[in-house]
Amino acid sequence: MTGTGSARVRRARVADLPHVVQLVSEHAEYERAAPPPTDLARRLETLLFGSETPRLRCFVAELADGEIIGYATCAPELSTWDGAEYLHMDCLFLRDGHRGLKVGPLLVEAVVAEAHELGLGQVQWQTPPWNTDAIRFYDRLGAQAKEKLRFHLPVG
Numbered sequence: 001m002t003g004t005g006s007a008r009v010r011r012a013r014v015a016d017l018p019h020v021v022q023l024v025s026e027h028a029e030y031e032r033a034a035p036p037p038t039d040l041a042r043r044l045e046t047l048l049f050g051s052e053t054p055r056l057r058c059f060v061a062e063l064a065d066g067e068i069i070g071y072a073t074c075a076p077e078l079s080t081w082d083g084a085e086y087l088h089m090d091c092l093f094l095r096d097g098h099r100g101l102k103v104g105p106l107l108v109e110a111v112v113a114e115a116h117e118l119g120l121g122q123v124q125w126q127t128p129p130w131n132t133d134a135i136r137f138y139d140r141l142g143a144q145a146k147e148k149l150r151f152h153l154p155v156g
Contacts, residue, residue, distance in 0.1 A: 009028035009106040012058035017041045019068040021097035027093040059110040061103045070094035072107040
């Protein structure tokens with residue numbers, strides 16, 4: 001897909017799931033969140049590979065030696081206010097030690113290309129307000145922020 005001399009970004013494959021699950025765990029820890037469920041690999045396999053038109057898309061950043069150092073996930077969503085679909089980038093994460101090496105923009109480019117391929121005119125995402133490094137990164141990309149709080153309500 002896309003790459004630099006040291007890393008490339010490509011669509012995740014089923015064989016990548018153990019690496020993606022490990023990165024999700026590291027991402028949750030980084031964001032001070034609860035760990036993912038123990039059956040995350042099974043859940044992601046269904047969402048990513050369980051149908052001809054998957055609900056979730058995943059891109060991985062891979063070094064030349066095959067080590068997967070980051071990922072981005074995204075899914076089409078709807079905006080009532082715009083009366084249009086957009087691509088929601090749910091996660092973007094690079095393992096510590098690999099940030100600032102121009103790999104993050106490659107992951108974002110893959111998500112933007114996916115939005116373009118789907119005919120969607122916008123990508124949206126969020127980041128915690130304390131994550132100033134991510135905010136600076138997104139500002140450098142030319143992204144615009146909207147202040148909102150995110151709520152969740154367990155069902156069941």
